[in-house]
Amino acid sequence: MSEEFPFVGSSSGMTETAATENNLPICKEYAWDFEKNCFLYDGNGQHVLVDSAEAVKVWIYKALQTERYQYLAYSWQYGIEVKPFIGKVMSVQERYSELKRIIIECLMVNPYITSVDSVEFTTTGDKVSCEVDITTVYGEVNVNV
Template identity: 85%
Template sequence: MSEEFPFVGTGSGMTDTTATEDNLSMCREYAWDFEKNCFLYNGNGQHIMVEGVEAVKVWVYKALQTERYQYLAYSWQYGIEVKPFIGKVMGVQERYSEIKRIIIECLMVNPYITSVDSVEFTATGDKVVCEVDITTVYGEVNVNV
């Protein structure tokens, strides 16, 4: 596994299994509560681990919430570049087209993602929700950000 991706390591004693013929180890992440926007913990206060498609879903959600180059903890390949759009004068469709491009660029660095199938935007007042459909080595995933 490359050190450039903020994936959870396998130091928890879990057995690694092969995800694909390319010998990718099983994707693991800490479980995430998408409604409350926080980690999930078990009854003992320890992080809950998820694997496979659920782990990729967490990675996608977190990557799309993290501004690229802002945090030293992440490589420069991780995250999304949204800051350049703040205050920039663009038409709505032009802005959505550019944001779609940077979303695809952000997600395709992940070796577990094989394609970004659709990126749809829904505006409600001053809030825009993005629905992303991707294909992973484990199957299809839908993430709303």
């Protein structure tokens, strides 16, 4: 596991491995409530851990919500660069094309992601939602941001 990614470390060390040709450790993250946009906790107030495909889904969601270079806690490879688009004059199709490019660029730094299969945008008023279909070492994952 690369130290450049904000993954949760395994409490039992790195003896668990995924069944991949890269022999990556099992991906683990703290569980995330995508509806409320916050961490999930168990009955004792402790973070809930998820692994494999669900952990990659959490990583994807959080990476797409984090502006690259903004936080010292993350490496410069983590996050997405959306700020350069603010105030830039572009057609809607140009903007979506560039957003698709930076989304793919953001996600492909993760060694657990093998491909970004589709990036679809939906506009509702002044809000743009993005649905991303990804193939990971654990199978297919779908994330809405």
